[in-house]
Amino acid sequence: MSHDKLVRMANQIATFFESQPDADKAGCVADHLRAFWEPRMxxxxxxHLAAGGDGLTPLARAGCERAVGATV
Structure with missing residues (x-):
């Protein structure tokens, strides 16, 4: 899958969780990614994060970093 499509999907997931009352929104994004994305995604x-993570919103980036265990 292209990085552009993954970025778009991650940003959409983050947009959803941004509107939720949970305090740990990045954790919610990460939990969703780990639960529903395939390991290769x-x-x-x-x-993509290691290459700079271009295009990710701040919340999407934080959630993705947690989901993949990256701190880039």
Missing amino acids: LAQMGE
């Missing part, structure tokens, strides 16, 4: 997102 998470691996591709890890590559």
